[in-house]
Amino acid sequence: MPQSLRLGVLTGGGDCPGLNALIRGLVKRGTHEFGHEFVGIENGYMGLVEPGLAHPLTEEDTRGILPKGGTILGTSNKANPFAYAFHESGHWVERDVSDQVLRRCEELKLDGLVAVGGDGTLSIGHRLAAKGLKVVGCPKTIDNDLSGTDQTFGFDTARLIVTEALDRLHSTAEAHDRVMVVEIMGRHAGFLTLESGIAGGADVILIPEIPYRVESILDKIRRRSTRRRSFSIVAISEGAFPEGGALAVLEKAEDVPGRGVVRLGGSGKVCADLLARHVEAEIRVTVLGHLQRGGSPSAADRVLATRYGCKVLDLVRDGQWNHMVALRAGEVVAVPLSESRKERRVDPSGELVRFAKSMGISFGD
Numbered sequence: 001m002p003q004s005l006r007l008g009v010l011t012g013g014g015d016c017p018g019l020n021a022l023i024r025g026l027v028k029r030g031t032h033e034f035g036h037e038f039v040g041i042e043n044g045y046m047g048l049v050e051p052g053l054a055h056p057l058t059e060e061d062t063r064g065i066l067p068k069g070g071t072i073l074g075t076s077n078k079a080n081p082f083a084y085a086f087h088e089s090g091h092w093v094e095r096d097v098s099d100q101v102l103r104r105c106e107e108l109k110l111d112g113l114v115a116v117g118g119d120g121t122l123s124i125g126h127r128l129a130a131k132g133l134k135v136v137g138c139p140k141t142i143d144n145d146l147s148g149t150d151q152t153f154g155f156d157t158a159r160l161i162v163t164e165a166l167d168r169l170h171s172t173a174e175a176h177d178r179v180m181v182v183e184i185m186g187r188h189a190g191f192l193t194l195e196s197g198i199a200g201g202a203d204v205i206l207i208p209e210i211p212y213r214v215e216s217i218l219d220k221i222r223r224r225s226t227r228r229r230s231f232s233i234v235a236i237s238e239g240a241f242p243e244g245g246a247l248a249v250l251e252k253a254e255d256v257p258g259r260g261v262v263r264l265g266g267s268g269k270v271c272a273d274l275l276a277r278h279v280e281a282e283i284r285v286t287v288l289g290h291l292q293r294g295g296s297p298s299a300a301d302r303v304l305a306t307r308y309g310c311k312v313l314d315l316v317r318d319g320q321w322n323h324m325v326a327l328r329a330g331e332v333v334a335v336p337l338s339e340s341r342k343e344r345r346v347d348p349s350g351e352l353v354r355f356a357k358s359m360g361i362s363f364g365d
Contacts, residue, residue, distance in 0.1 A: 003034075004034055004035035004036050004037065005034070005036050005037070005111035005112060005316065006036070006037045006038075006039065006108075006109055006110055006111050007030070007036055007037070007038055007039070007110065007111060007112050007113070007114055007316065008038075008039045008040075008041050008048075008054070008105065008108060008110045008112070008113045008114065009023065009026065009027075009038055009039070009040055009041060009057060009073065009113075009114045009116070010040075010041035010042075010044055010045065010047060010048070010073060010113070010114070010115055010116065010117075010121075011023075011044065011071040011073045011074070011075045011116045011117060011121075011140075012044030012045060012075055012076065012077070012079070012115065012116070012117035012118075012120065012121030012124070013044070013075060013077045013117040013118040013120050013121045013140075013141070014075070014077055014118070014141070014142075014293060015069070015070050015071055015075050015293055016140050016141065016142050016153070016154030016157070016158070016293055017069045017153075017154055017157035017158070017293070017294075017295060017296065017297030017298070017301055018140065018153035018154050018157065018297040018301040018302060018304065018305035019070065019071035019073075019075075019116065019140065019154075019305070020062075020065040020066065020068050020069075020070070020071060020072055020297075021065075021066050021153075021297060021301070021302045021305040021306050021309070022116060022138060022140075022153070022305040022306065022308055022309040023057075023062060023065065023071070023072065023073065023116075023309065024062040024065055024066055024306070024309070025305065025306035025307070025308075025309030025310045026038070026114065026309035026310070026312060026313065027057060027058070027059055027061070027062050027309075028059055028062065029309070029310045029313055030313050031058075031059050033313070034313060034317070036313075036316075037056075038056070038057040038058070039054055039055070039056060039057060039108055039110060040054065040055050040056070040057035040061070040072075040073050041053065041054050041073065041113075042054070042055075042073055042074045043073075043074040043075060043076045043079065044074075044075050044076040044077075044079045044117070044121065045076070045079040045080065045081050045101065045121075045124060046076050046079035047073075047074075048081065048100075048101045048104045048105065049079065049081060049084060049097055049100060049101060049104070054104075054108055057073075066302060067296045067297070067302075068296065069293075069294050069295045069296055069297065070294070075117075077120065080120070080124060081096070081097050081098045081100070081101045081124065081128075082096050082098050082124065082127060083095075083096065084096070084097045098127070098128060098131060099131075101128065101133075102128070102131060102132065102133055105133060111134065112134040112135070112136065112316055112321065113125070113128075113133060113134065113135045113136075114135075114136055114137075114138065114312055114316075115135055115136070115137045115138070116137070116138040116140060117137075117138075117139075117140060118139065118140060118141040118143075118146065118152075118340075118342070119141075119146060119340055119341055119342040121137075122137045122139065122146075122324060122337055122340040123337075123340065123341070125137050125337055126322065126337040126338055126340070129321060129322035129337065130322075134321040135321060135322060135337070136312050136315045136316055136320070136321060136322075136323060136324065136325075137312075137323070137324030137325070137337050137340065138308045138309065138312055138324060138325055139152050139308075139324055139325070139326060139340055140152050140153050140154050140305075141154060141155070142154045142155055142157075142158035142185060142186075142192060142292060142293060143155070143185065143186045143187055143189050143191065143192060143342075144189065144191040144192065144344070145186070145187065145188070145189035145191065145342050145343070145344045145345070146340050146341070146342060146343075146344060147339060147340070147341045147342070147343040147344050148324065148326050148335045148336075148339035148340040148341070149324075149326035149327050149328070149335070149340075150326070150327045150328055150329070151304065151327050153297070153301045153304040153305040153308065154293075154297075154301060155191070155192065155301075156298045156300040156301045156304075157295070157296075157297045157298045157301045158185070158192055158196075158292045158293070159192060159195050159196045159199065160298055161288070161291060161292050161295065162182075162184055162192060162193075162196035162200065162235075162288060162292060163196045163199040163200040164200075165182065165200070165286070165288055165291070166182060166196065166197070166199075166200025166201065166202060166233060166235065167200055167201075169182060169233060169286060170200075170201065170231075170233060173231040173232070173233060173284075174231045176231075176282065177230040177231050177281055177282070178231055178281060178282045178283065178284055179221060179231065179232045179234065179272075179275065179279060179281050179282070179283045179284070180231070180232070180233050180234065180283075180284055180286060181234045181236060181268045181271055181272045181275075181283060181284070181285045181286070182202075182233065182234065182235050182236065182268065182285075182286045182288065183236055183237075183238055183265075183266075183267055183268030183269075183285065183286070183287045183288065184196065184197075184235060184236065184237055184238065184288055184292070185237075185238055185288070185289075185292050185293075186207075186208075186237045186238060186239060187208075187238065187239050187264060187342070188208050188239045188342070188345070189208065189209075189237075189239070189342070189344060189345050189346065190205075190207025190208050190209050190210075190237045190239070190240070190345075190346040191344075191346055192237070192292075193205060193206070193207050193235050193236065193237040193240075194207055194346055194352060194353070194356070195352070196235065197235035197356075197361070198352070198356055198361070200233070200235070201233065202233045202234065202235035202361065203220060203221075203224060203232045203233050203234065203361065203362065204217055204220055204221075204232065204233070204234040204235065204236075204361070204362045204363075204364065205235050205236075205356065205361055205362070205363055206234065206235070206236040206237060206240040206267075206271065206363065206364050207237045207239075207240055207346055207363070208237055208239035208240050208241070208345075209345050209346045209347075209348050210348050210353075210363045210364065210365050211240075211241055211242060211243040211244075211245070211364075211365075212240065212241075212242055212243060212271075212363070212364025212365065213242070213243050213364055213365065214242060214274045214275065214278070214364075216362060216364045216365060217234065217271075217275060217362060217364050218275065218278050218279065219362075220232070220362035221275075221279060221281075225281075230281065231281070232281075234271065234275075236267050236268050236271050237267065238264040238265055238267050239264055239267070240267050240271070241267065241270075242270070242271075242274065245270075247264060247267075248264065248265060248266035248267040248269070248270050249264060249265070249266070265287070268285040268286070268287055269285050272284075272285045304327065307325075307332050308325045308332065311325045311332040311334075312324075312325050314334075315334050318334075320334050322336065322337050322338075323335060323336055323337060324336075324337050324339075324340055326339075348363075348365075
């Protein structure tokens, strides 16, 4: 029997459907095949900084969690140990507490750490590995924009949720002859907006990779009205912006200690305001927001997350620390953690965009 180890498990960044499926697969295989012992780290890396946030994670703890959204371990996107936020004397200050994280892992007698998250969580894991911590990673994000893997779990479920929302908006848009502008997550990558927009029958799809021109969108809406189509559905990514314009931002990175990234939002209203100057039809903006993150994971996400959870144990067995699991050409393989960066983008001249345009969908270009 392979050597049994004591492994810490944490989920960081934004939650997404499938995290519990991964935890379940990891613990079940790790317990049955390897005899590993697991320690659940709560609220991402916060659980390795703050006291009392680590506890045994057993197979019993994973019973019944397969269909549940969220994560039984909790998560945080503000707990970067290399820039950890403390409130002192009425001000927020950031300090490097990464050495404290290493000491905490020693106190917990961890033989290694499984970090599940997006580019932030995994890049932190890579930096901790450089300081000597044994780390393996699992990529997740509804944005599907990590360069190290062909697909992340969470994406399929979010795509289904957005598609259903577009389906539902069609009926009310048609009933009232409205232009419905639907703001969709994805940050700087348009995969979620593109694929759900096609699946949900959007007339206009606006993504960050293709800055849009208002006149082009207006032309599409006007042409629909001449064909007795007096309503239109505009699917817009939160990271989309008009040609020559800027991103719509709700919060700057420096406004939220420990966040490290800007909080996007408002692209739908920006687009609607630009259209309203020229369109007689009533315009309504729907921001799907965190609906896209919640709820039970799809079958595809449950399977992919389970595969990731099981495969990461092969990396541990083979001593492939500072690596993560990834989907490449249908196979789950190991790739260096350094490859996990938010660099995947929709190809504006790629097959899916070309086919969508050939069906008459406007991208505002």
